[in-house]
Amino acid sequence: MTGATPGATPGPDPADDELRELAAKQAALGEVRGTPAADPVNAPMIRHWLDAMGDANPAYLDRGVAPPAMAQVWTMQGVRPRGKVSTPVDDVLAALEARGYTGVVATNCEQTYHRYARLGERLTPATRFAGLAGPKRTALGEGYFATWNVTWYADGDEPVAEMMFRVLKFRPRTRTGTAPAGRREPYPLRPAVNGDTAFFWEGVSRGELRVQSCADCGRLRHPPGPLCPHCRSADRSYVTASGEGTVYSYVVHHHPPVPGRRTPFVVAVVELPEGVRIVGNVVDCPPEDVRVGLPVRVTYRAMDDDLVLPQWTPREPR
Amino acid sequence: MLKSQAAIAGIGATEFSKDSGRSELRLAAEAVFAALDDAGLDPAEVDGMVTFTQDANQEIAVAREIGAGELTFFSRVEYGGGAACGTVAHAAMAVATGMARTVVCYRAFNERSGRRFGQPDARLGGQPTSQGLEMSWHVPFGLMTPAAWVAMFARRYMHAYGVTSEDFGRVAVAMRRHAATNPAAWFHGRPLTLEEHQASRWIVEPLHLFDCCQESDGAVALVVTSAERARDLRRSPALITAAAQGSGEGQMMMTSYYRDDMSGLPEMSVVGRRLWEMSGLGPADVQTAILYDHFTPFVLAQLEELGFCGRGEAAGFVRDGGIELGGRLPVNPNGGQLGEAYIHGMNGIAEAVRQVRGTSANQVPGVRNVLVTAGTGVPTSGLVLSAG
Ligand SMILES: [Zn+2]
Numbered sequence: 001m002t003g004a005t006p007g008a009t010p011g012p013d014p015a016d017d018e019l020r021e022l023a024a025k026q027a028a029l030g031e032v033r034g035t036p037a038a039d040p041v042n043a044p045m046i047r048h049w050l051d052a053m054g055d056a057n058p059a060y061l062d063r064g065v066a067p068p069a070m071a072q073v074w075t076m077q078g079v080r081p082r083g084k085v086s087t088p089v090d091d092v093l094a095a096l097e098a099r100g101y102t103g104v105v106a107t108n109c110e111q112t113y114h115r116y117a118r119l120g121e122r123l124t125p126a127t128r129f130a131g132l133a134g135p136k137r138t139a140l141g142e143g144y145f146a147t148w149n150v151t152w153y154a155d156g157d158e159p160v161a162e163m164m165f166r167v168l169k170f171r172p173r174t175r176t177g178t179a180p181a182g183r184r185e186p187y188p189l190r191p192a193v194n195g196d197t198a199f200f201w202e203g204v205s206r207g208e209l210r211v212q213s214c215a216d217c218g219r220l221r222h223p224p225g226p227l228c229p230h231c232r233s234a235d236r237s238y239v240t241a242s243g244e245g246t247v248y249s250y251v252v253h254h255h256p257p258v259p260g261r262r263t264p265f266v267v268a269v270v271e272l273p274e275g276v277r278i279v280g281n282v283v284d285c286p287p288e289d290v291r292v293g294l295p296v297r298v299t300y301r302a303m304d305d306d307l308v309l310p311q312w313t314p315r316e317p318r
Numbered sequence: 319m320l321k322s323q324a325a326i327a328g329i330g331a332t333e334f335s336k337d338s339g340r341s342e343l344r345l346a347a348e349a350v351f352a353a354l355d356d357a358g359l360d361p362a363e364v365d366g367m368v369t370f371t372q373d374a375n376q377e378i379a380v381a382r383e384i385g386a387g388e389l390t391f392f393s394r395v396e397y398g399g400g401a402a403c404g405t406v407a408h409a410a411m412a413v414a415t416g417m418a419r420t421v422v423c424y425r426a427f428n429e430r431s432g433r434r435f436g437q438p439d440a441r442l443g444g445q446p447t448s449q450g451l452e453m454s455w456h457v458p459f460g461l462m463t464p465a466a467w468v469a470m471f472a473r474r475y476m477h478a479y480g481v482t483s484e485d486f487g488r489v490a491v492a493m494r495r496h497a498a499t500n501p502a503a504w505f506h507g508r509p510l511t512l513e514e515h516q517a518s519r520w521i522v523e524p525l526h527l528f529d530c531c532q533e534s535d536g537a538v539a540l541v542v543t544s545a546e547r548a549r550d551l552r553r554s555p556a557l558i559t560a561a562a563q564g565s566g567e568g569q570m571m572m573t574s575y576y577r578d579d580m581s582g583l584p585e586m587s588v589v590g591r592r593l594w595e596m597s598g599l600g601p602a603d604v605q606t607a608i609l610y611d612h613f614t615p616f617v618l619a620q621l622e623e624l625g626f627c628g629r630g631e632a633a634g635f636v637r638d639g640g641i642e643l644g645g646r647l648p649v650n651p652n653g654g655q656l657g658e659a660y661i662h663g664m665n666g667i668a669e670a671v672r673q674v675r676g677t678s679a680n681q682v683p684g685v686r687n688v689l690v691t692a693g694t695g696v697p698t699s700g701l702v703l704s705a706g
Contacts, residue, residue: 187458189457189458189460189462190440190443191443191454191455191457192443192450192453192454193446196451197451197454223455223576248474248580249474249575250473251461251470251524252520253466253522254521255520255522256436256437256438256463257438260440260460261460264520265460267456267460267466269470269474269580277575277576278455279455279459279461279573279575292473292474292477309458309459
């Protein structure tokens, strides 16, 4: 991933004070307990996880303990959360989103393991908001570093594992540089969104490229739709794509002028390793350097204060 | 079976221009009058009407204007220019089943002086209808003109088969050469060289200006009735030997980028297979073809989908003069939409009728069967018309 190095601090903005105030308030909440895991630590999940990770070590299941790195797995919200469970972090991230810091990239993740979680134990996460640093200029755009800690407790309030997590929430750079303060000119080319497609656009606004997957047969599908054409299931889920892709075809638009766009611009059909194709612009690359087969990586651009579009940038260093 | 039960008994058109100076309804009525006069039928005999979903003139409005009486059949065909041959297919079905006896198919628009299809429309992705949602995967990225949608296929086609912009250009040059000797064509007397094609500005790479068809004001109408009755009318009939509509798996409007292959037109393959099956004919049995030519690359893909040559061989077919007058398969002797006019494919059907009658300005000798296709990149349609 592109280096997100903290840099010089831009000039003062009253919005920054509001953010700092909110961050202080959330930090003062201390550790907030979340919902206990839906299932106790169990062998089938451990077996799946070891299989997915390619870990052939039989010791875990033989001894009836979970691999420590699974801590997050037990309490992970499903792709369709059962109910709104808030942590002190949510409000801070939402406030950053609202101020145009729509991009997100994880910068640090440190885990500390106290002991193995045992089969049958039900873990409960507790989240403590640790701090907000910024605004900083980074290679990705101006942003804030948000840090929080999660501790997983076993049934008897005994900590099993801890994790420090830090993300950079940034205002994606645009052609004209960092977004100016205040409302931006609304981008005229807006997608229609309904219940069948909202998950995709929500994902994009959080810096995730979501591909619909069938919760029953597992098939991926893009563009998404209300049903699975293979098994008729209406039980939809999604996977978050790796964000890498390859240009399958592309065009360079010259004429006629397109509202909200400066010509020439490149539009590509990008093939994802997950097995679907998606359309987006190729940015940060001269049109003459785009070619079929070009390895690209997703990047997120705020077109105005509300709309973020997934775009693609060459993967190889240029 | 529909085969040879109905015929096109009359064709009519307005002049093809860039500014008709008249309303679209008036253009429709003028073309319908001309078609009825050609067939030798009175407007009062019209009892059915078919047009494009996109046409702005309601059937009842045209019926009022021409003084038709009661209608017993009216229908619209969807998907832009993909509707062209579909209007004749619907009319033939109505005649064959007894829903109507005299059906008029028409298309009328001021596409150059009024609303131009090539201009971006920010409202395309606006509403969460199935079409609006489909457009929403493309429009926000500025991929919102027919030229751009087609260019995406063209690039992949070039990549798959080593086709060049000059190969596309040869299609435009052939069409303009045909138009040059067709007095009704906008580009009458104005051929194009490959150098001019190559020097023309980019619209959407890899498409140059001259890969894109012109925009026109005008109208075309066709009269469909039973084959039996058509034989007794003024003109020799163009039998509807086969008619088909087709959409492919994973079909979208101009943006079917998500199915297995992007270097073909599966929907045209559906239409082609149906036409050959219904007619009992094959590619060797047609003496000339009207291939929808809103953009040059899709003429190449159609030659392959319809079986006139193998996959990836169309560029060679064209390079060898295959689509020229006097070639293996003269394509669009009227100059097509690149050369004659863009009336959403309906002027091509009229040319096919002239070829069957033997009355075209660029008559191909010995025409017994003509294949006609409609809009490409969209759910489409096709016809085989025959001398009867
Ligand atoms: Zn399924």
